Amino acid sequence: xxxxxRQDEARIxxxxxxxxxxxxxxxxxxxxxxxxxxLSLLVVSDLHLxxxxxxxxxxxxxxxxxxxxxxxxxxxxIDRYQPQRVVSLGDSxxxxxxxxxxxxxxxxxxxxxxxxxxxxxxxxxHDPDGVADLPGRALDQWDFAGLxxxxxxxxxxxxxxxxxxxxxxxxxxDKNVRRPCFAMDDKRLMLPAFAxxxxxxxxxxxxxxxxxxxxxxxxxxxxxxRVYSLPFxxxxx
Numbered sequence: 001x002x003x004x005x006r007q008d009e010a011r012i013x014x015x016x017x018x019x020x021x022x023x024x025x026x027x028x029x030x031x032x033x034x035x036x037x038x039l040s041l042l043v044v045s046d047l048h049l050x051x052x053x054x055x056x057x058x059x060x061x062x063x064x065x066x067x068x069x070x071x072x073x074x075x076x077x078i079d080r081y082q083p084q085r086v087v088s089l090g091d092s093x094x095x096x097x098x099x100x101x102x103x104x105x106x107x108x109x110x111x112x113x114x115x116x117x118x119x120x121x122x123x124x125x126h127d128p129d130g131v132a133d134l135p136g137r138a139l140d141q142w143d144f145a146g147l148x149x150x151x152x153x154x155x156x157x158x159x160x161x162x163x164x165x166x167x168x169x170x171x172x173x174d175k176n177v178r179r180p181c182f183a184m185d186d187k188r189l190m191l192p193a194f195a196x197x198x199x200x201x202x203x204x205x206x207x208x209x210x211x212x213x214x215x216x217x218x219x220x221x222x223x224x225x226r227v228y229s230l231p232f233x234x235x236x237x
Contacts, residue, residue, distance in 0.1 A: 017182075017220045017227040021189050022147060022158040028182045028220045030227050031077045032192045034160070039145055042081055044074065045089035045162025046193035048126070049106075050098030067106050069196040071113070078113055086117050087142060089162040089191060090124025090151025092131065100132035111135060124151040124163065153211050157187045164207055165193040167200030168219045170228075171236040178202070182220035182227075185212045192222060203235065 017028040027035040034043040049067045078086070093099045102110075111134060119136035123129070130138030142149040148156055152163045168181040180192035180200050188211060192200065201207060203219065217232035 015226040017229045019218075021160075021184060022186075024145065024147070026189075027081075028227050028229075029077060029080075030222050030225060031073055032180060032182075032194045032222060033074075033077045033081075034182065034189065034191055035081045035083065036145075037081075040082075040084040041144075042078065042083035042086045043089060043149070043160060043191060044077075044086070044194045045151075045191040046091045046124070046165060046195055046198060047074070047088060048091055048094045048193065048195035048198055049110075050102050051094035051195065066196045067102060070194065071106060071109050073196070074194070075109070075113060084117060085119070085144075086114070087120045087149050087160075088122060089149060089160065090122040091126040091162070092121055092124065093127045095126055096129055098127065099130075099134060107134070120149070122149055122151050153188060153190065159188045160191070161188065162191045162193070164190065165198055165200045166190050166203055166208070167192070168203050168221055169236045170221065170230070170234070176236050179221040179223065181222060183208075183212060184218050184220070185216040188212060203232070 015030055019026050024036050025038050027037065029035060032044065047070055049070060051066050114135045120142050121131050121136050121138045122142060123138060123140050146158055148159045150159065150161050153159065153161045166181050166183045167178055169176050169178045181203070182192060183190045183203055214232050219230055219232055219235065221228045
């Protein structure tokens with residue numbers, strides 16, 4: 001049964017985490033995308049498209065379906081929010097050759113998602129040269145509406161970044177459950193990896209030392225179909 005707009009809004013509201021970051025309304029989606037409704041801006045990070053192909057070039061075979069699955073998920077979240085602007089926060093491709101050598105059907109699908117939108121590709125450590133033959137702008141950093149979009153966390157306020165693939169561990173029913181997560185305090189929002197094939201680094205790893213004020217750090221864990229929000233001090237370990 002097709003839902004009307006109001007029913008669909010109600011369904012989305014039960015599965016997302018809503019709040020604000022640096023004065024802007026924010027929706028954290030269970031896909032790992034962040035949406036700023038007042039800015040009509042969708043943010044994703046670490047797509048790592050063509051990861052299977054990159055490993056194949058190095059002699060390690062992975063299932064070759066990662067790009068197709070990731071683009072299908074991306075198309076779904078774009079259809080849900082209909083953003084005017086999209087930012088991909090770096091490592092959009094798994095290596096320098098990925099965007100140039102992706103298959104035609106994947107390129108056409110991705111180009112169709114970009115078409116008609118203000119699309120920004122942030123350069124990451126895996127794809128520092130930008131993207132090849134795809135619409136949109138490739139930048140090392142994008143400043144918009146008082147927010148700073150970059151791949152790796154750096155100095156300054158109102159930063160939205162990725163790179164570290166944050167995850168968190170929660171104790172439930174006598175066992176630890178580890179899930180990808182958004183991590184947010186009053187100056188930094190870090191997104192989980194959107195990639196189909198992506199590991200995660202636990203928020204208590206030393207790589208996160210000094211990046212967040214732990215007494216103000218909120219964690220939004222990705223469940224199968226919803227987001228679970230809790231303060232950092234509720235995590236296991």
